[in-house]
Amino acid sequence: MTGPQTAPDPSRRNEQSRAAILTAAAELVAELGFGKLTIEKIAARAGVGKQTIYRWWPSKGAVVFDAFLAASENPSGSLTLPDTGDLGEDLRTVLRLTALELADPAFDRTGRALTAEVLTDPALLRDYRERLLDPLLTVTRERLRTAREAGQLRADADLDLAVELLYGPLYYRWLHGLGPLDPGYADQVVAAVLGALGPTRD
Amino acid sequence: MTGPQTAPDPSRRNEQSRAAILTAAAELVAELGFGKLTIEKIAARAGVGKQTIYRWWPSKGAVVFDAFLAASENPSGSLTLPDTGDLGEDLRTVLRLTALELADPAFDRTGRALTAEVLTDPALLRDYRERLLDPLLTVTRERLRTAREAGQLRADADLDLAVELLYGPLYYRWLHGLGPLDPGYADQVVAAVLGALGPTRD
């Protein structure tokens, strides 16, 4: 028998330690990059025993990821997309913002490190999907559904395909450094998607 | 010039050692995965001193990447796309093959590890661009240019955008595990791109 693995009691968790660890992790990943970051350095910076980290997180990636989530999760709990009635305008708004974030050099290092971790660790990918990606895709899909019902998209438009056509090219361009991530590019992608899935023009 | 540190003389390089190292790296990354792979294990498997690896490669990632490239680079030197005269058919062929490769579980582990490395190490990314990605994008762009000249795409179609619209969504779906990478999905993407950038229908 491998044992019941005596899990720690979350009710006794020290909130100050938890916060200090996430703060230290966030600082260090920005200073050193993910690769040079170590659990020992996080513990030292946070003024915490290593075991306190190992007790609550399964891996370095999980800590950093948590730190990232803690910073980016919408505290109000609701992620929404604008709905002005004009789908093209709304999508341009969202994709321009996305492009802006990806183009930010400060985001680049952390974003790439986290992406690399997430792609490589199935458990982290699951977490990332549940807490960040799926909510984003869902609200996007809902905005598209509304537009489809309003006749701004073909009735047979595949919404899963649509969101991937929107975000995929930006992501592809960002990760591979293929070209500028500027508002114009965002507009081009939106135009293409509307051209492909918008109402037939004849 | 980056520094005065005496670089080794490539003309004196031992070709047998080089080959043994790349072979060992390829085998080990398949057996253990990238994370559990170490320089020491590569050296041991290749029957080579560690210094011989450090002399010629800057990092573990670079070795594995070289091993991967040595295996995947087209030895005949020319990467080509089919040209049957029907752009849609040709693109479906290429994207179906791409989807098939991404869907292969054997490719998945290595592919993700390598992708993670490449995204994270600028030098590797440059190498990857030059030796694999840019050639692929270029031949794709050329096929699209031919089609555009033949009137199968709008005269003002942006070819850079077009290739990103083609590969971006597949890549996005693959990395995030968003849905099946089957021939039908490839066809959907191609249809969307043609719908967006094909000749106007009125």
Next chain:
Amino acid sequence: MTGPQTAPDPSRRNEQSRAAILTAAAELVAELGFGKLTIEKIAARAGVGKQTIYRWWPSKGAVVFDAFLAASENPSGSLTLPDTGDLGEDLRTVLRLTALELADPAFDRTGRALTAEVLTDPALLRDYRERLLDPLLTVTRERLRTAREAGQLRADADLDLAVELLYGPLYYRWLHGLGPLDPGYADQVVAAVLGALGPTRD
């Protein structure tokens, strides 16, 4: 104070590890000689991490030396010389025993290696002086002082000179392999010293 580097806390030291390291070091120096001995081999033989050695000893020489001391230090804490009342007899006893030890081939290799280390490393020499040599010279000097007070040595006999006249020649002969280290030689040396520093015969 020698430096700010955080010293380990001796109270937390693992006594079993310490003993295993010293035992392994003693065995290996006998098997391989000092030159072929490595920290890695000691760690492996002792079933101990290398860091556990580096944490507590500054050098390979220090470990081996400690192993040697641990074996030779008088556990009862008191090193004494016989005192039968007859100085000649007592000195002959001591020098014969010393000669016997030096002549032992099993002692020879280890003894030479350790001597070489001690002569070359000032810190080790200090340690050696404090823990082995000075106590020996002191008890010898005390025996001589007693004898001088009893009129068995001249009143003006220099006791420092005396001990060096006793031990120096044995040591010299041993290190250079100049001749047999047998009881007769010990007796000769004692006779000479008594001849030089004994009571005047006129």
Next chain:
Amino acid sequence: MTGPQTAPDPSRRNEQSRAAILTAAAELVAELGFGKLTIEKIAARAGVGKQTIYRWWPSKGAVVFDAFLAASENPSGSLTLPDTGDLGEDLRTVLRLTALELADPAFDRTGRALTAEVLTDPALLRDYRERLLDPLLTVTRERLRTAREAGQLRADADLDLAVELLYGPLYYRWLHGLGPLDPGYADQVVAAVLGALGPTRD
């Protein structure tokens, strides 16, 4: 079969290389100490390939030792002791010089390193005996023999013992750092030896 060991042909030896190697070795042992000295550094300093060193010397110790010998061997080939007719005076002269050399800090480092090497490597010890120590002991013994014949030593004085009584204490004091190596100490030793082995006083 272990082979005939194809020895290099001494007649083809490059004298300039040999001299450059010994010079470099001498300089480096003074600059770095024996421990930090490496064959590679000697080769680099001498402007010589490593193989040229390995071809002619069996070990680092041998090179350094050779360099030391080349510097200290009496080029006129004859080592002599003064013979004024007064044994005490002659011995005091020799031992005072010996003490002076041992007390020289510049000699100390090299001397200790070389001694350590010699004690530890039987082949080097043999060499040292043959080329330096035995000649010294022999001339000393001869001087004592002359004195014995002149009645300045007892007829039954053991000359081997005598030389060890002379040099042993100095050496012992030097290696262990027991006290000052000054002319007075040399005189004390000589006085003791003459007291022990000189003509009986009754």
Next chain:
DNA sequence: CCTTAAACGAGACGGTACGTCTCGTCTTCAA
């Protein structure tokens, strides 16, 4: 209020791998 059990900080431990260094051998190339 007092006990008591858990989480905590600290850090030693057995290990693995790092990237560097030096060893002694082998190979290449220019004189």
Next chain:
DNA sequence: TTGAAGACGAGACGTACCGTCTCGTTTAAGG
């Protein structure tokens, strides 16, 4: 044909971290 230059297989160096395991020391319920 030699000898400088230096790549090679080998393996030890000393360091950094790993993840586990005690140590006392808080700390917060619950008896």
